Amino acid sequence: MSKEQKALFSYHVNQTELELIFQGRFVCFQDSSSLSRVIEIVQKGQIKRVVVQTKEVIGWDSSLAIILYRVKKETERAHIPIIWKERTNGLKRLVELAFSVDRKPPVLSKKTSSFLEKIGETGFLVYQSCCAGFSFLKKVMFSLGRLLSGRAVIRKVDFLFALEDAGYKAVPIVSLISFMVGLILAFVGAVQLKVFGAHIYVASLVTIGMTRIMGAIMIGVIMAGRTGASYAAAIGTMQVNEEIDALKTMGVSISDFLVLPRVLALTLTMPFLTVLADFMGMIGGGAVGVFMLGISPQEYWKLSIEALSLSHFLVGVFHGLVFGIVIALCGCYYGVHSGRDANSVGVSTTKAVVSAIVWMIVMTGLITFACEVIGV
């Protein structure tokens, strides 16, 4: 950069006049100390007018504009006129443009609450979300009633798409994860059981563990992250695109049209996926039994079948069915209650997955307690 192009910002005070002189090329210019001194002079109140001399400016960007903007702000506050001396009116026009709209924004209410108020507010929020959740559940139940009586507005193709997505498209991931879980379960069990020479019981450990609870839990977690999240994101995006509003104004029930096909699809597929997970987990356990512990495949299979009981199997499948309902309801609920921007869809999706997992654990506790009471 040549010497004459270098940006130079100077000022002179002549009795009651402050002259600001800008020379050279002002690109990414920063001189906060000079600006602070100029502002200080204006604030002292002895200046009656400010002259801005930019005739020798040969190039500029917003860095010069903000200096003049700050000066203009101070002079406006002190009711001091500015005399502009420039070759063209570009800078003056730009700075005056920044002051042309004097519309103050409404004050954002930022309420501060005391500790007790915060507890109350949290309690009230929990109560409200419980009410909203039950109201949503009630709507879905009514939709189911309408479906059974043939009055629901539901497209068969939507249900089939949801069934395909939650069903056979999930088979590869479910198979892989369940196989690995069975393998890990057997491996961890084998390490301990080997100490007592009881490694033969690995087959029973894996079979009972997978069929009773582990298969269903693993599938639940996978499907909450895969399908539940997809439900929340898809319905949330429909909210952003005003598709939900369009359905509402057409008089179409959201729970009939969007929620029911998804809930039904996941509720129907989850028991089958649980059975698949049980089977794949047993194979995974078998791999450890055969290749690591030296048990023959026939013997491992025989031991597994002996350990398998109908009650364990049915309890596992029932868990899968309940988890299907929970995941689908959470996904759809947070999708329908999503905000109208990209960030809200992300938040809804996260909430859908987290709440589905939390509710799955709660339901597992309840089912386990019920099984204990009835002796299953």
Next chain:
Amino acid sequence: MTNKGQIIARHLTVGYENFDLLKNVDFEINEHDIFVIMGGSGCGKSTLLRVLTGLKEPKEGEILIDGKNFTKSPPTEKEKLMRRFGILYQGGALFSSMTLAENIALPLQQYSDYGAAEIADLVSFKLSLVGLSGYEDYYPSEISGGMKKRAGLARALALDPEIVYFDEPSAGLDPISSRLLDDLILDLNQSLGTTIVLVTHELNSIFAIGNNSIFLDPKTQSIMARGDPKDLLKNPPTEQVRLFLTRGETKHG
């Protein structure tokens, strides 16, 4: 301001895999022009804008920006050229998780050497330019559609671009907000000398601010007319252009 901002399109073919929207078109946008891309729905205006802004590759041809070949530049060079653009999308395209100040500060933090205090001043100045002084801490969800557009424009102007592209700036705005935005575009063009490229259907805006234009014809996949929109209205070269510029008025009223 030492702006440039000349754009030359040479032998440009624009379209998708199976079909062309524009074939072998040439046009030139001069420095400090307010250039309007006009045409009926589906004629390829928005696709042409995507090509001009580097979001889509042309099928053939090239775009020169101040003599530099934008289309055939290597990615790093292309990115540098893209930093000389500001783009205002139809809905403002503000990041919903950030406040207006954070939205505008983002390009400044990424590509400028300014410190935090200067960035805060610049943000405040850019928001004042678009009439949103004091809205720094608002989130996009807390402001109206017209305000979102203006905040989007403040972000587009953050890095003092030489060229600002507008995709349907008046769409969805009431007549007063639309007029305010037109005035703002005109003011920015006159004070900053920025080259403005607009894709719009809004006749009021076209005549109020445009000083150069092209009219795209989907049938021949070419430019049907070019020049100052006011001149095109006075002497329309074809009946289609006349109908477009008069909102379909018949010759007898």
